[in-house]
Amino acid sequence: MNTFADDTKKIYAELPSLLLPWYGQNKRDLPWRENTDPYRVLVSEIMLQQTRVEAVREHYLRFLRELPSVADLAACPDDKLMKLWEGLGYYSRAKNLREAARQIAAEGFPDTREGLKKLKGVGEYTAGAMASICFSRPEPAVDGNVVRVLSRLFGDERPAETLCEEYTKKLAPVYPEGRCGDFTQSLMELGATVCTPRSPKCMLCPLLSRCKTKGDSLPRPAAKAERKKFEMTVFVFVTPFGTGLRRRETGVLKGLWEFYNTEGKQDEKAAAAHLKSLGLKNFSLSAPKTHKHVFTHLEWDMTAYGVRTEEKPGFLTWFPAEEIGKNIALPSAFRWCAKMSE
Ligand code: SF4
Structure with missing residues (x-):
């Protein structure tokens, strides 16, 4: 049998x-x-x-x-x-x-x-x-x-x-x-x-x-793990020296260039206070722009400000704005706000 x-x-x-x-x-x-x-x-x-x-x-x-x-x-x-x-x-x-x-x-x-x-x-x-x-x-x-x-x-x-x-x-x-x-x-x-x-x-x-099934009934979909949500505020510096970037130190995209950012969703007042705490004195902020960037298990809820200033914070590395995305690779999570540097 x-x-x-x-x-x-x-x-x-x-x-x-x-x-x-x-x-x-x-x-x-x-x-x-x-x-x-x-x-x-x-x-x-x-x-x-x-x-x-x-x-x-x-x-x-x-x-x-x-x-x-x-x-x-x-x-x-x-x-x-x-x-x-x-x-x-x-x-x-x-x-x-x-x-x-x-x-x-x-x-x-x-x-x-x-x-x-x-x-x-x-x-x-x-x-x-x-x-x-x-x-x-x-x-x-x-x-x-x-x-x-x-x-x-x-x-x-x-x-x-x-x-x-x-x-x-x-x-x-x-x-x-x-x-x-x-x-x-x-x-x-x-x-x-x-x-x-x-x-x-x-x-x-x-x-x-x-074929026993001849259709798309299998495989059974696995239960999806909920994506973690993370809020961040991004600062895109617009200066006579170009645009400032830094290397990401931890977590997803570690080691890649990024705009300066900090945890949490900041309104304009909180964003200005944050910049002052970094030592900046004279600057103006653009209106904020927002964007959600989705990774496989993570979602970034991003708020970005353009920062116009003639000061040059030492914690960033400076590039001509037109180099960003051309000779300097920028992950897609940050590319959407690169235009704010122009
Ligand atoms: S379900 Fe897949 S394996 Fe089965 S007949 Fe259709 S295409 Fe072929």
């Missing part, structure tokens, strides 16, 4: 023969698929974490033009690195990537899942993707896209966040020799282009005849 477990096992075993021909005919032409050089693949995988393919494409090409080798990235100074990463968000990924390049420059490129996981910023998924794509190892790369495909395929109603490990173990034995990288990418590609979060294109899916 054919049990449910046997059926599932059989479908796993069929996945390469169902997916590889489909992938061969339908894969998107993406710049990081030109070859399987591990440096190029590493850069693309880190850029693609939490960022859409279309947003990554141009950044990726520019990044490789400027930093074509591991050695170039390992030696890249902060400002240049932040400028190349500008627009991709989650800047800690860029610093981790450079740290990984330094590890590789010192010790060589690891070619196993476990070795790859020792690189800064490389987790299970990226290690599996690189081991299979670059080094032809039967190492699955299971992310949210792949969990979505498999949970729908098998009608698996368990919470999505518990399934990565199990799917990784079950996929590993069916990896086809010589096509490991293509198999990994075929699963990713199906999740990205056909078995999409909403309205999957089931009629175009090579797994349709085996």
